[in-house]
Amino acid sequence: MLVVGLAVAVALLGVLVAGLLRGHAEVLRALHELGVDLDPSSSPRRESNTGWVGVRSPGTARRVGTRPTPRRPSESDVVDLTGSTPSGDSVSLAVAGVGHDTLIAFLTSGCATCRSFWEAFRSSELEVPGGARLVVVTRGSEAESPGAIANLAGDLPVVMSSEVWEHYDIPYAPYFVYVSGPGSQVVGEGVAAGWEEVKLLVSNAVTDGTTAPKKGWRARSPADQRRDDFVDRQLREAGIEPGDPRLYPTSITDAGGGS
């Protein structure tokens, strides 16, 4: 009888362990599909100029294999930060085609990790590597309280815009995107547990020279720029805004060329 009882207990424990292992495997597989590589042998160094970098805890930067931003077609698909300030002003801050770089911090008023960033950013001694301009972007007033954001932000430049959040396809907060102004492209992005980790990531991007314009890049001539702006206006009047799927056809039929 005792033997039978022990056999049953061992069998139950076996089933339990198997279930736990299966659950663990499913978690790992889900993380892998999101682009997170937890292999300890992976190098923490960025793999490419436009690669993602994630930081889990101080000093343990980890490479993230794939871009979890499929709706953003390329690193050059950057938009200016247009929305409202916590005090209700309309604002548009330029990040592309300008001489300075911008570090965009996507924060919320509620997440615990964001709190440490809000506090760090209010410091008058805050230094952003590369001399980049720091701008905080939150969701719009339909999702965040302007009053709460105003209390957290102090004199920080803050743009409240769910459209910007969606365009950059931000998966969670806090999240950071570093945009090269001269290059008009994203040169680094990812998550971090604290400001020191963000500074490390930005320093790497700056040291790598990734904020410089691409080789052969030159500023658009005023005539070209006017032509671009004219096309932009025409598209906008036709109801086609930045990120509109019609701008990124996946087949000749989508582009209207099929018959």
Next chain:
Amino acid sequence: MTTYISGFGLSLTVPRGWEAVIYRRVPSADEATHPVIQAATVPIPSQRGDYGGGIVESLGSNDVFVAFLEFGPQAAGSALFPSVLDVPELSPDSFRARQLQRTIPGQAGVQRFFSIAGRSFCLYSVIGAFTARFALCGQANELIGSLRVQEGQ
């Protein structure tokens, strides 16, 4: 990609490389405040003056600052604020070093007063280099030409 912002019955198309803000300061006791538009080819900081203090100091030789400052409705149509149908364009030679709110070597500024749609405004612009006024005036006019004003209440 150009962007479009609006507020307080004013709207503006912001060309690539520019940034802009439409705001109205919170009035203190016994004070009336009115909407202001600021646009510049350099970053606009949180702490700044209505006439560009805190911004114009950072203008390089290829940079432009433009401000539209609304005055009270009692000023509309007065001698200082003549009524116009469109926001006046600027000419390169209208920029003067002596028209700056605060003189900064090399820079030049211009100021225009007008009423449009029953509302009175001051248009103030600063360019980073007087010697580049032809090109920079063109940039300022591109922005100025996109300003739209709704009828005053």
